[in-house]
Amino acid sequence: MIDKNVLKKNFSRNAVNYDTYAVIQKKMAHQLLKTISFEHKDTHDSINILDIGCGTGYFTEQLARCYPNANITAVDIAPGMIEYARKKLRSKKIEFLCADIEEVEINRKYDLIVSNATFQWFNQLEQTIIKLDAMLKNSGMLAFSTFGPMTFNELHRSYKMAADKLNLVIDSLPGQKFFSCEDLLNICQRSLADTSFSYKVAGLEKYEYEYFDTVRDFLKSVKKIGANNSNCDRKTIPALIKEMIKIYETTFTEGNRIKVTYHCIFLTVEKRKTDPV
Structure with a gap:
């Protein structure tokens, strides 16, 4: 479960750093923009777009360039991000x-709903x-990108190896838990099953x-964008962290530098009215 108050504070205080450190998110x-095959809508049409988790507006700006006549609503949970x-x-x-998109009510219809690197923060997907x-x-x-379960694979494996070495029983990881692509496809299909529309997912x-x-440089970069652990059950054991870094x-390492894996997942859901039989 994500602690949304911690999430707001983390991202707000790091808004000024985000664009410098968010290399993978950029x-x-x-890639998400390429994934949006919105062929039936001309890029010069006056369409309505909802951008969820807009952050500092990096992806929002790409959307505005691609769809110059669009009416864009950009939403983010962190006041510092919105201000920036x-x-x-x-x-x-x-x-x-x-606003928190999971809580706010927006009484508007959109041609395109997009979200870059945000769905991993939802509690009720x-x-x-x-x-x-x-x-x-x-x-x-609906088109979104998020992170898959192999993200921070090296960190999680090192953490588990360190816990085993110290004979510690751990019930949580130092980072987020992520859905697989198959999980996300199934969730989308299951969520949209009871409607009068057909979907291409x-x-x-x-x-x-x-x-x-160093590992500390990596962890600093995660903290500098506000993406450090916001789980409600987060725990810190200094001896475990020290051993994890050593392992x-x-x-x-590759070429005397530590490696960090990002598993990036992109999903599109195209909505169509089902023709009557």
Whole structure:
């Protein structure tokens, strides 16, 4: 379970650092834009777009460039992120809303609902997909990117190895738990089963890698974008962390730098009205 209050504080206080350290999230943003095969809508049409988890507005700005006549609503849970994005994109036709998409009610229909690297922070994923579907127009599309279970694989393996070495029983990992692509496809299909619409659901997986001089540099980079552990059951055991770092730097290095894996997942859900029999 994600502690949303901790999440807000982490991202708000690190808004100024985000664009510098969010290297993988930027790559995901560009891939997500490629994934949106919105062929039935001309890029110059005045469509309505909802951007969930807009952060500093990096992906929002790409959307505004791709769809110059679009009416964009950009939502983020962190006040600091919204303030930063609003200042950066003040010349764009964008409406900013500071809110938790899982809680807020938006009485509007959208042609396109998108989200880059945000769905991993949801506590009620199925219910939220149902909610977003209700906000989609009959021929709309939901497209999002998120992280898969191999993300931070080296960190999690080092943590487990350290716990075993110290004879510690652990019931949580130092980072988020992520759904697989298959899990997400099933969740989408299950969430949308009881409607009068048909859906084309597709998934894409990619791996990205970063390299750091030390594990502490890697953990600092995660903290600098506000993405450090926001689980309600998060625990810190200094001896375990020290041993984990030692194992990580011994076991998972390439060219004298430690390796970090990012498992990136992209999903699209195209909505169509079912023809009457």
